[in-house]
Structures are given as structure tokens and as C-alpha cells.
Amino acid sequence: MPAPTKPLPTDAVPSGDGNPPGLSGEDAAKLDALFDHLRERSPRSIGYPCSGDFDYGPLFRFLDFSLNNVGDPFSGSNYQLNTHGIEREVLADFARLAGFREEEIEGDGRAFWGYVTHGGTEGNMYGLYLARELFPEGVVYFSEDTHYSVSKILRLQHTRNIMIRSQPDGEMDYADLEESLRIHRDTPPIFFLNAGTTMTGAVDRVDRVLDMARRLCLPHHYIHVDAALSGMILPFVENPPPWNFAAGIDSLSISGHKMLGSPLPCGVALARKNHVDRVARSVEYIGALDTTISGSRNAITPVLLWYALRSHGVAGLRERVERSLALADHAVSSLRAIGVAAWRHPHSITVVFPRPPHAILEKWILAPYEDICHLITVPGVDRAMIDAFVSDMKHLVPPGP
Ligand SMILES: Cc1ncc(COP(=O)(O)O)c(C=O)c1O
Structure with a gap:
């Protein structure tokens, strides 16, 4: 039962007593x-794909401005307190990682467009909007x-859609897809593919x-690809399955707060520029192209992403992925050693296992779905956390058949 709320104080609270200015002792x-x-929960959060290995302290000074990235990051805006320049750098970095060639990144030859979103969901909505x-x-x-x-986005957009069966490991069932395509050959297909499904990390x-x-x-x-988590894993593994613009996709969504890590939810939408040019619309009030889904947009998150990308660099980003994959291996083998049928896809840091009892779900902040559950070895999750989790599983879960 949530605690009851209180009305706003009627009078200003005098500062003093060491409380934050204007706050009563109770509110402080x-x-x-x-x-x-x-702080107490964070070291037990292993079920959701949100990295926690960041320190954005050097950026706190940017919170003193009323920043807003309204409008298209590439077209300029009347509102000058923006971080569009940094946003464009972030987008170019993601475009490189997502398979655009160097000559497609800068100047007249730029072949990509994108913007920093409020999360993976908005990037998927953007891709499906563009496709429609x-x-x-x-x-x-x-x-x-x-x-x-995605079902909600399709309802919002009133777009015709067909759900395709999955294989048991979470990858799309291509036979079912082919059967559906054959029946609807008179309409152009819009493929919404996963590069890392939510529950099992499968790549279509x-x-x-x-x-x-x-x-x-x-x-x-x-083809739109939802690479919420794996969009920052697949660029750094050997022989990934084809998933990006080099493989021929049209748009892509990646979450920023997942593998890269950010205290504020964010993400990146990328698309082929020639598609976007066909649907762009100019708006005088903001002095920018109205290409983004949101009007006012967060101007801090591009700076966070920029800082993360620049401070890790390619070698650092690869090392984080390698460490996460090694920890996922450790989790699989430790769980198997106590009789839990754990597994993972080769390029995924999502470790899947049978749904454990409620006490474990609650303690380790895990996300179950029907009879399965997963943990995700994002940076910030360490070996000690996995070992403590496995020890709880050993004591609380009855041995499998
Ligand atoms: C595969 C996939 N797509 C989309 C999303 C939604 O992303 P966000 O939470 O960044 O909006 C998630 C979130 O977990 C996800 O796993």
C-alpha cells in the first residue's frame, strides 16, 4: 500500500538546519x-539490462542550464541552449558502429540520419513511423x-501487422514468416526484427x-532492427550475425541506458537519410525540421552518451563486452553446476534459466516471463553478485528433474 501523499507546503520554508534550501526537515x-x-537495491539488480559502471560527475555542471534539443539535430534550431553539436557526434559514432561506411558519415555523402531518443521504445516508434x-x-x-x-506502437499508428511465431530459443520462425508472406504478396512487407530479444537475447x-x-x-x-541491448554488443564480437546497415537494414533503435549506461533513460534512432528526406517537414516556430517524434528533447543525454563513448573508446567498449560475455559464461556454468538448466545465445549476455521462486525474483530484481527468467551481466554486475545469486539459488530452488 503506497504511503499517503501530503499537500504542498503553503509557506516557504526558511533555510537552515543543514536541509537542502527550502525543504522542511520531513521532506529532506x-x-x-x-x-x-x-543505494541498498542497486547491488542486487541483475535482472534488467541497465549498466551501472558509470561516473558522470564531470558533467554535473551542465545541469545549471535550461537545455533543450528541440528539432532536428542536423538542421539547426532557434533555441540556442542546445547540445546538437555533441548529439551529431554521438550519432556519427553510432552510425559507424552500426555499419555505415566512413564515406557515408560526413559531408555531402552523409547517408544516415538520426537523433537521440528518450529510449529504445521511441527509436522503434520512429522506425515504424518512417516505414509506414x-x-x-x-x-x-x-x-x-x-x-x-511494439504492439502498442502498432496500435497507436494503426498499422496492419502480423505476429510471427518464434522458435523455442526466441529467434523468429522463418517458416512461419514465409507462409505469411506468401499469403500477403500484394502488400509491401515491413520487417520488424530483433537484434537481441528481451527475454533470451536472440538475433533475427x-x-x-x-x-x-x-x-x-x-x-x-x-527492415527495422530493434537492437536495444545488443546494438552495443554486436559491433564488438567476432563474426556477429548480419544485423546492421551494412547488411541492408533501413532503420535501427538502440537504448543508451542499457549496455552503454546512463542514469537517464535514452537511446538512438538511426535511419537511411534518403528515407527521412522524403518525409521531413519544416516548422517556422522552432526554426528546425520537425523530423523527431518528441518536440522538446533531452539535451543532457547526448552529452552523457558522448562522454561514455569518448571516455571508453573502441578498445574500452570492446573490453566491457568481453568482460560481460565472460561473466555470462561464468553464470551459466555456475548455475549448471547446481543443476539449474541455464543457457545463453553465443553473442548475448542474457542468461536464461527456469523461473525461480518469488523470493528469488524479489531479492534479485529479476524479470520472469511465463516459465523462464533471465539475468543480464551488464557492466556493473560483478562475479561476487553472480556467486551470491547462485548460492541463493542453491539453497532456495529445489533441484531439477
Ligand atoms: C528488445 C527490446 N526492445 C525495446 C525495449 C524498450 O527499450 P526502452 O526501455 O529503452 O524504451 C527493450 C527493453 O528492455 C527491449 O529489451
């Missing part, structure tokens, strides 16, 4: 209690393992889907 204590609650603008009659195909927010194969479209003579199609 509430803030302290919230902070303590978060290009193919108003198109049908969206997405697997049943796709993130729950862009090459298989493109090959299918070719075989079925469907030249007009669109």
Missing part, C-alpha cells in the same frame, strides 16, 4: 530515505518474442529475411 528526510533505498510513411499500405511482421511495447537473421523477400519477388520492403 524523505529524499534521504529514497536515496538509501536505491514510405509504405502506407505495408504490413508489419514481428515475432512473438518482440518487446511488448537479416540475411535470411532479405533472401526470402528476393525469392518471393518482393522488391519493395523495409
Whole structure:
């Protein structure tokens, strides 16, 4: 039962007593209690893909400005307290990592467009919006393992869609996709593919889907890839499955607060510039192109992403991925050693295992779905946390058959 709320104080509270200026002792204590609650929970958070290995202290000074990145980061804006310049650098970095060639990154040859979103969901909404603008009659195909927010986006957009069965490991069932495509050959397909599903980290194969479209003579199609977590893993592994712009996709969404890590939810939407040019609209009031889904946009998160990318560098980002993969291996083998049927996809840091009892879910802040559950070895999760979790599993979970 949530605690009852109190009305706002009627009079200003005099400063003093060491409380934050203007806060009563009671309100100051509430803030302290919230902070303590978060500090206590954070070392037990292993079920959600949010890295915690950051220190953005050097950026706190930017909180003194009323910043806003309203408008298209590439077109300039009347509102000058923005961080569009830094945002463009972040987008170029992500575009490189997502398979655009160097000559497609800068100047007249720039072939990508994008913006820093409020999270992976907005990037998926952007990709599906762009696809629908290009193919108003198109049908969206997405697997049943796709993130729950995608059904909501499709309802919002009133886009026709067909859910495709998944294989048991979470990857799209291509036979089911082909059967559906054959029935709807008169409408352009919009493929919504996963590069890392929420529950099992499965990657849908862009090459298989493109090959299918070719075989079925469907030249007009669109591919959006949801790479919420794995978009910052796959660029740093050996021989990843084809997943990015180099493989022929049209748009991509990556979450910034997941693998890279940020205290504020954020993400990146990327698309082929020629598609975006066809749907852009200019708005005089903001002096910018109205290409983004949100109007006012967070101007701090581009700076956080920029700082994370620049301070880790490519070698640092690769090292984080390698450490997370090694820890995922350790989690799988430790769980198997106590009889828990744990597994993971080769390029994924999502460790899947049978749904444990409620006490474990609650203590380790885990996200179950039907009869499975997962932990995710993002940076910030360490070996001691995994070992303590495995020890709890050993004592609280009855041995499997
Ligand atoms: C595969 C996938 N897509 C999209 C999302 C939504 O991303 P966000 O929470 O950044 O909006 C998630 C979140 O976990 C996800 O796992």
C-alpha cells in the first residue's frame, strides 16, 4: 500500500538546519530515505539490462542550464541552449558502429540520419513511423518474442501487422514468416526484427529475411532492427550475425541506458537519410525540421552518451563486452553446476534459466516471463553478485528433474 501523499507546503520554508534550501526537515528526510533505498537495491539488480559502471560527475555542471534539443539535430534550431553539436557526434559514432561506411558519415555523402531518443521504445516508434510513411499500405511482421511495447506502437499508428511465431530459443520462425508472406504478396512487407530479444537475447537473421523477400519477388520492403541491448554488443564480437546497415537494414533503435549506461533513460534512432528526406517537414516556430517524434528533447543525454563513448573508446567498449560475455559464461556454468538448466545465445549476455521462486525474483530484481527468467551481466554486475545469486539459488530452488 503506497504511503499517503501530503499537500504542498503553503509557506516557504526558511533555510537552515543543514536541509537542502527550502525543504522542511520531513521532506529532506524523505529524499534521504529514497536515496538509501536505491543505494541498498542497486547491488542486487541483475535482472534488467541497465549498466551501472558509470561516473558522470564531470558533467554535473551542465545541469545549471535550461537545455533543450528541440528539432532536428542536423538542421539547426532557434533555441540556442542546445547540445546538437555533441548529439551529431554521438550519432556519427553510432552510425559507424552500426555499419555505415566512413564515406557515408560526413559531408555531402552523409547517408544516415538520426537523433537521440528518450529510449529504445521511441527509436522503434520512429522506425515504424518512417516505414509506414514510405509504405502506407505495408504490413508489419514481428515475432512473438518482440518487446511488448511494439504492439502498442502498432496500435497507436494503426498499422496492419502480423505476429510471427518464434522458435523455442526466441529467434523468429522463418517458416512461419514465409507462409505469411506468401499469403500477403500484394502488400509491401515491413520487417520488424530483433537484434537481441528481451527475454533470451536472440538475433533475427537479416540475411535470411532479405533472401526470402528476393525469392518471393518482393522488391519493395523495409527492415527495422530493434537492437536495444545488443546494438552495443554486436559491433564488438567476432563474426556477429548480419544485423546492421551494412547488411541492408533501413532503420535501427538502440537504448543508451542499457549496455552503454546512463542514469537517464535514452537511446538512438538511426535511419537511411534518403528515407527521412522524403518525409521531413519544416516548422517556422522552432526554426528546425520537425523530423523527431518528441518536440522538446533531452539535451543532457547526448552529452552523457558522448562522454561514455569518448571516455571508453573502441578498445574500452570492446573490453566491457568481453568482460560481460565472460561473466555470462561464468553464470551459466555456475548455475549448471547446481543443476539449474541455464543457457545463453553465443553473442548475448542474457542468461536464461527456469523461473525461480518469488523470493528469488524479489531479492534479485529479476524479470520472469511465463516459465523462464533471465539475468543480464551488464557492466556493473560483478562475479561476487553472480556467486551470491547462485548460492541463493542453491539453497532456495529445489533441484531439477
Ligand atoms: C528488445 C527490446 N526492445 C525495446 C525495449 C524498450 O527499450 P526502452 O526501455 O529503452 O524504451 C527493450 C527493453 O528492455 C527491449 O529489451
